[in-house]
Amino acid sequence: xxxxxxxxxxxxxxxxxxxxxxxxxxxxxxxxxxxxxxxxxxxxxxxxxxxxxxxxxxxxxxxxxxxxxxxxxxxxxxxxxxxxxxxxxxxxxxxxxxxxxxxxxxxxxxxxxxxxxxxxxxxxxxxx
Amino acid sequence: xxxxxxxxxxxxxxxxxxxxxxxxxxxxxxxxxxxxxxxxxxxxxxxxxxxxxxxxxxxxxxxxxxxxxxxxxxxxxxxxxxxxxxxxxxxxxxxxxxxxxx
Numbered sequence: 001x002x003x004x005x006x007x008x009x010x011x012x013x014x015x016x017x018x019x020x021x022x023x024x025x026x027x028x029x030x031x032x033x034x035x036x037x038x039x040x041x042x043x044x045x046x047x048x049x050x051x052x053x054x055x056x057x058x059x060x061x062x063x064x065x066x067x068x069x070x071x072x073x074x075x076x077x078x079x080x081x082x083x084x085x086x087x088x089x090x091x092x093x094x095x096x097x098x099x100x101x102x103x104x105x106x107x108x109x110x111x112x113x114x115x116x117x118x119x120x121x122x123x124x125x126x127x128x
Numbered sequence: 129x130x131x132x133x134x135x136x137x138x139x140x141x142x143x144x145x146x147x148x149x150x151x152x153x154x155x156x157x158x159x160x161x162x163x164x165x166x167x168x169x170x171x172x173x174x175x176x177x178x179x180x181x182x183x184x185x186x187x188x189x190x191x192x193x194x195x196x197x198x199x200x201x202x203x204x205x206x207x208x209x210x211x212x213x214x215x216x217x218x219x220x221x222x223x224x225x226x227x228x229x230x
Contacts, residue, residue: 054132
């Protein structure tokens with residue numbers, strides 16, 4: 001079980017992963033709490049956790065999530081395959097399964113991509 | 129049942145938490161709005177229990193116009209990828225177990 005799941009996304013190896021930082025769920029909650037003035041921080045926390053739970057439930061029930069401008073979540077089927085225990089080399093049959101998948105919407109794709117090209121200094125830019 | 133949308137998410141905040149309709153809509157909009165702002169500011173997002181939105185920079189690679197067969201390079205770009213967390217993966221796999229093979 002523990003050795004399952006690695007390398008399934010098949011992300012290509014020569015991509016840069018120059019990331020600026022990370023926002024966590026609690027930081028997101030604080031940010032939203034600070035930006036609005038009707039709800040207490042506790043209420044915002046409960047609301048955001050409820051939204052995330054609802055999204056998980058939806059996918060766990062086999063349904064899609066469609067957020068205009070942001071993207072959609074759906075399930076992708078992974079066919080049954082013969083896996084191998086990397087320690088012993090032993091073959092194990094792995095059943096077919098569903099995995100969550102996110103497809104960014106056009107607006108999010110464009111904005112994220114633009115942010116790379118409009119960065120003041122991009123060390124990865126090819127010299128002209 | 130159709131796909132989950134922002135309207136249904138706001139309804140749930142109204143039904144379950146008693147937010148008024150305007151507050152509920154605002155929270156849902158801010159949730160996705162802040163995720164987007166973070167990602168377009170080159171900041172990944174980690175939602176524990178759900179998954180991580182990560183950013184990857186892809187170098188230029190050769191491409192082809194599928195209609196004309198003409199070769200055109202696919203320019204370098206930054207893209208969002210989603211890595212579901214263990215908890216979400218486990219919940220979704222449990223669903224698969226209840227389905228007949230498609």
